[in-house]
Amino acid sequence: MVKKIFSGVQPTGNLHLGNYLGAIKNFVELNNDKKNECIFCVVDLHAITVKQDPKQLRNNIRETVATFIACGIDPQKSIIFNQSKVSAHSEAAWILSCVARMGWLNRMTQFKEKVGKDKEKASIGLYSYPILMAADILLYDASHVPVGEDQKQHLEICRDIAQRFNNDFNVDDFFKVPEPLIQNEFARIMSLKDGTKKMSKSELSDLSRINLTDSKDIIINKIKKAKTDPLPLPSVITELEKRPEAKNLLGIYSSLTNSTLEKTVEIFGGKNFSEFKEKLSQVLIEKIDPISMEIKKLVNEKEFLDKILLEGYNKAENIASNKIKKMHEIVGF
Numbered sequence: 001m002v003k004k005i006f007s008g009v010q011p012t013g014n015l016h017l018g019n020y021l022g023a024i025k026n027f028v029e030l031n032n033d034k035k036n037e038c039i040f041c042v043v044d045l046h047a048i049t050v051k052q053d054p055k056q057l058r059n060n061i062r063e064t065v066a067t068f069i070a071c072g073i074d075p076q077k078s079i080i081f082n083q084s085k086v087s088a089h090s091e092a093a094w095i096l097s098c099v100a101r102m103g104w105l106n107r108m109t110q111f112k113e114k115v116g117k118d119k120e121k122a123s124i125g126l127y128s129y130p131i132l133m134a135a136d137i138l139l140y141d142a143s144h145v146p147v148g149e150d151q152k153q154h155l156e157i158c159r160d161i162a163q164r165f166n167n168d169f170n171v172d173d174f175f176k177v178p179e180p181l182i183q184n185e186f187a188r189i190m191s192l193k194d195g196t197k198k199m200s201k202s203e204l205s206d207l208s209r210i211n212l213t214d215s216k217d218i219i220i221n222k223i224k225k226a227k228t229d230p231l232p233l234p235s236v237i238t239e240l241e242k243r244p245e246a247k248n249l250l251g252i253y254s255s256l257t258n259s260t261l262e263k264t265v266e267i268f269g270g271k272n273f274s275e276f277k278e279k280l281s282q283v284l285i286e287k288i289d290p291i292s293m294e295i296k297k298l299v300n301e302k303e304f305l306d307k308i309l310l311e312g313y314n315k316a317e318n319i320a321s322n323k324i325k326k327m328h329e330i331v332g333f
């Protein structure tokens with residue numbers, strides 16, 4: 001079966017190991033399967049839901065493209081473009097915001113977590129963000145959407161919006177209802193400083209994450225400083241439930257070595273953290289250092305990156321403008 005893949009990444013800088021293991025690694029595998037049609041979007045409209053410095057944003061858009069390529073996405077096989085260039089995204093988001101219900105958005109845990117007690121000061125864009133995400137996906141008739149676990153609820157609302165539009169306008173199957181592609185294991189990489197919190201670009205301490213641009217020395221230092229507990233590593237998986245930091249680090253190791261948590265626990269059970277951390281640093285460096293070096297090289301090749309975005313734009317625009325035209329007809333414009 002041909003899978004139509006769509007996914008997006010915000011160009012907010014500091015792309016990290018969570019983005020890689022939760023999403024981009026999966027993009028690369030999907031891109032490598034000839035049967036799939038893949039679209040990877042740099043979601044700059046989503047990025048401005050929180051304040052951005054324009055100059056920095058421009059650089060971050062290119063750096064995100066560089067990261068995709070450095071991780072192994074082939075722009076010959078996949079469409080890579082930035083969201084703001086294809087105006088159908090903003091337009092479809094408006095139409096869909098008239099279909100989505102306030103109650104659905106009010107349930108979004110990511111919004112609640114992001115704004116905390118400062119809800120009144122949050123931008124409207126941050127609140128309606130999942131509707132723009134639904135527009136992204138539905139414009140391309142995506143069948144599958146690879147994301148990390150934190151995006152699960154946003155995909156559920158996307159499915160609800162698609163079904164509601166199809167029902168309200170009596171257009172069965174106009175919008176394809178997409179399936180989330182979330183890995184069973186390691187779809188939520190946690191902070192190196194707190195195993196109960198998601199690894200995130202917005203976390204103040206840089207020590208909480210491995211950035212995809214980190215050098216060998218930085219990786220070694222961050223893993224050395226990563227939070228642990230005083231016990232040796234457990235020999236059975238069930239013991240990990242009460243030990244979030246150990247679980248996260250063993251999970252990172254397993255994901256990087258394409259292994260299972262069970263096998264990793266078999267190898268390191270009973271050993272102390274310092275020995276395990278050395279091995280973890282090694283596998284991290286093996287994987288991340290070549291990516292980091294490639295990103296640093298590619299970000300200087302602005303013309304090359306802009307060309308990829310332009311070629312991607314031409315293809316994406318073609319698909320999205322057709323779909324939005326049909327939306328106009330259906331709605332009655």
Ligand code: TYM
Binds near residue numbers: 010011022154190
């Ligand atoms: P963003 O930019 O926050 O993250 C990009 C991808 O990385 C995943 N991710 C993680 N996975 C595991 N552990 C973590 N700690 C971790 N942190 C981030 C995210 O799940 C995501 O897959 N709303 C989206 C972008 C978006 C999108 C879309 C995605 C916009 N439109 C359409 C899919 C389809 C976001 O903010 O991702």
